[in-house]
Amino acid sequence: MFWYFFWAFIGILAGVALGFFIARKYMMNYLKKNPPINEQMLKMMMMQMGMKPSQKKINQMMSAMNKQMK
Incomplete structure (x- = not known):
């Protein structure tokens, strides 16, 4: 039971970190193309x-x- 929560928590943290970096890269490219x-x-x-x-x-x-x- 503990391992389910542990892996779910790790998955959520990884998703948040990955989403942040993808969104940051997208906005940098957008602002470069459309000042x-x-x-x-x-x-x-x-x-x-x-x-x-x-x-x-x-x-x-x-x-x-x-x-x-x-």
Whole structure:
């Protein structure tokens, strides 16, 4: 009787750990393929803050965000 509970507990722990790592890998790949902020969104945010966004400034901010994501 004890062994049934022991193996069930071990199975649950293994399932939780495996599920965590699979979900983490999936989210990392998803965010890499679909970044939360793109150039258009960045341009609109800068315009809303009262800045005139130049393409150079947008490229600098995007590269900084991409470096931070890695």
